[in-house]
Amino acid sequence: MSYKHKKVISIGTVNELTGLSLRQIRYYEERGLIYPERTKRGTRKYSFSDVETLLQIADKREEGVQTYEIRRDLQDTKKGKVMERMLRGQLNAHFKLNK
């Protein structure tokens, strides 16, 4: 897994990187927008990818978009990315789309 997706950043640092409050960061998890991992003892760990997502969320929220819609958009984006890869043929081995 790349550095971008490895979950190693604790919530205080995410707060500094994004400007979002701890409350907000945890709440967006509760609403299913992000999925940090937990250490054995329960502390949350985020990836750079999560940080990027949170920055997008912050933008959307400023526009007044609700978490429910943001979640939908994020899922669409993910699907979009998967589709791109499929079209590029990188998932052929799994899904046997060609031939």
Added chain:
Amino acid sequence: MSYKHKKVISIGTVNELTGLSLRQIRYYEERGLIYPERTKRGTRKYSFSDVETLLQIADKREEGVQTYEIRRDLQDTKKGKVMERMLRGQLNAHFKLNK
């Protein structure tokens, strides 16, 4: 700056990633092998690049190499990398090596 060099990882996570004890991680800093940043309140933050360096250090230590030699090697490596880039021409604008 890239994700690889951004200092966002706390020492406990570095311990998990490298298998080195907290004591060792701090000691290698004391010996000038790595340079974590500090938050306002004093907690150390490491980059993925630091983690890579620490893995190299761990290897060298197992071979019995002492920290002062490792430091020298690491510095050489850095110089080596800079030279590579210079030869690739990426620093021309700065050093005007060609023409």
Added chain:
DNA sequence: TACATATGTAAGGAAATCTAACATTGTATT
């Protein structure tokens, strides 16, 4: 009005980190 959303804040507890000091073991120097 009643309910849901989004966020702040407070409290109490548990986990993580910091520094400093002392102990130990091995290797090198005198």
Added chain:
DNA sequence: AATACAATGTTAGATTTCCTTACATATGTA
């Protein structure tokens, strides 16, 4: 042999960070 330095462990006390839960509040929506 005695001394010194290197590398690491361990302990202790203090500070910081993080966790959950609960209550408050403002704003929008059914």
